[in-house]
Amino acid sequence: MSGPTKPLYTVSGKSFTAVAISTAAKAGEWIQTRLGQFSKLEMKSSSRDLVTEVDKGAETMIRNLIRTHFPQHAFLGEEGVGGDEEDLLTPERAEQAEYVWIVDPVDGTTNFVHGLPFFSVSIALAHRGEVIVGVVYDPVRDELFVAEKGKGAYVRGKRARVSEEATLADSLLATGFPADTDRNLPINLLGIRHLATRSRNIRTIGSAALHLAYVSAGRLSGFWELGLNAWDVAAGALLVQEAGGRVTDTAGRPYRLTTRHIAASNGAIHDELVSELRAANATGYEPPSGGQ
Known part of the structure; x- marks a missing residue:
């Protein structure tokens, strides 16, 4: 685990990125030891939206480790555990905060529950609504993705670059199956049906953070x-x-912390991807495109 815990960067004289890397590595190592050993499974919004004591324990661990270094910073976490009301924010409030850590302790909980080894720890730091540090750690593969605003993205310590596909037809895309089965899932399925015949192929591995990390590393051309x-x-x-x-x-x-419907790509295919989602009525917004 020496790679993920090595401090790589500093921001404004503070080792924000080093703390994020170290914290993700420690949480990921603990999460992996719990694979297949969780004792309590709960459902949140639906039977597709799961949480275990491992999610909650990992978020508490992450929060406590970060607060050791930055006690005044706020938090926005999926499970919302281990904090006072005033420093656990909503996305809307997070956009106004000076510094807020945005944490998904186990992105891919359903995979984790079933023992499928595709899940990750996702930690970001935003400054007044702008993300300035991003770390995604895959503990199963000991694979660390790191980005710092203005300083590039890295995977396993090497510079990450998006893929070079110039058209949707040559692109490998990824998506997921939303937990909201009443609205978002049917709409996303429209996009899958439409894009399946207009792209090289579509994958889904059950972790949005890993999908985005793979786009950054050039393994996927795009994700929505x-x-x-x-x-x-x-x-x-x-x-x-x-x-x-x-x-x-x-x-x-433009992406904001409050954005719910996401499209990410290598850039070259982005306009085509968005155009095809619009053609399929699969953007999630009422036509013409409404507000979030």
Whole structure:
């Protein structure tokens, strides 16, 4: 684990990125030891939206480790555990905060529950609504993706670059199956049906953070999904941008912490991807594209 814990960068004289790397590595190592050993499974919004004591324990661990270094910083976490009301924010409030850590302790909980080894720890730091540090760590493969605003993206310590596909027809895309089965899932399925015949192929591995990390590393040409949250995508969005790609909402508008419907790509295929989602009525916005 020496690679992920090695401090790589500093921001404004503070080792924000080093803390994010070390914290993700420690949490990921603990999460992996719990694979197949969790004792309590709960459902949140639906039977597709799961949480275990491992998710909650990992978020508490991450929060405590970060607060050791930055006690005044706020948090936005999927499970919302281990904090006072005033420093656990909503995405809307997070956009106004000076510094807020955005955490998904186990992105891919359903995979984790079933023993499928595709899940990740996602940690981002935003400054007044702009993501400045992003770390996605895959503990199973000991694979670390790191990005810092203006300093590029890295995977396993080497510079990450998005793929070079110039058309959707040559592209390998990824998406997911939203937990919201009443609205977002049917709409996302429209996009899958439409894009399956207009791209090289489509993959889904059950972790938005890993999908975005793979776009940044050039393994996927693009990714879209509806109904995501800041903790699912904040770190990955910075990875894609710093690797030379593009991230917007599915209507093509700039990414924000409040964005729920995400489109990310190598940049070259982005306009075509968004256009085809619009043609399939699969953006998640009422036509013409409405607000978030």
